[in-house]
């Protein structure tokens with residue numbers, strides 16, 4: 001399958017069943033639908049996007065943008081659709097949205113073991129800025145804080 005018909009747009013409530021299905025595949029402790037609903041409908045600082053292929057939601061990303069600081073909350077591609085540049089397309093979109101909202105820097109936390117995501121972030125100029133020890137509750141893994149200047 002190619003990416004001819006991929007499309008990135010803002011997440012809406014009717015996407016949440018697809019988001020739940022992706023999260024079930026990827027996470028042992030996924031966010032609840034209520035948390036996403038709160039994020040997309042009631043958090044004025046949150047922006048969430050989905051990527052679709054042929055109208056099927058294949059991944060999503062979220063960010064909080066507060067003044068000059070943008071923070072990626074999540075970026076996930078359905079395992080069935082990985083390796084087709086959808087993650088990169090989504091991340092590029094999030095960088096553009098952050099810049100459009102006036103953010104001057106963007107940061108995120110990533111598991112120390114997650115080399116795939118770290119490789120992707122490095123391609124967009126993100127560099128490690130610190131370590132949060134025992135950050136992840138499930139296995140006490142450290143988080144690497146990565147960031148990039150957007151100005």
Ligand SMILES: CC(C)(COP(=O)(O)OP(=O)(O)OC[C@H]1O[C@@H](n2cnc3c(N)ncnc32)[C@H](O)[C@@H]1OP(=O)(O)O)[C@@H](O)C(=O)NCCC(=O)NCCS
Pocket residue numbers: 026074075076077078081082083084085086087088089108109110111114115116117119120123
């Ligand atoms: C990280 C993730 C979103 C990437 O999505 P994807 O659509 O498969 O990624 P892309 O095809 O756009 O590739 C993006 C880059 O990731 C890296 N990458 C992708 N697959 C990789 C692999 N198997 N091994 C090493 N690096 C890999 C590469 O740098 C790649 O760029 P390149 O192909 O130009 O070299 C996806 O793996 C995912 O959902 N992972 C689980 C959730 C997660 O870890 N999210 C990040 C939380 S901080």
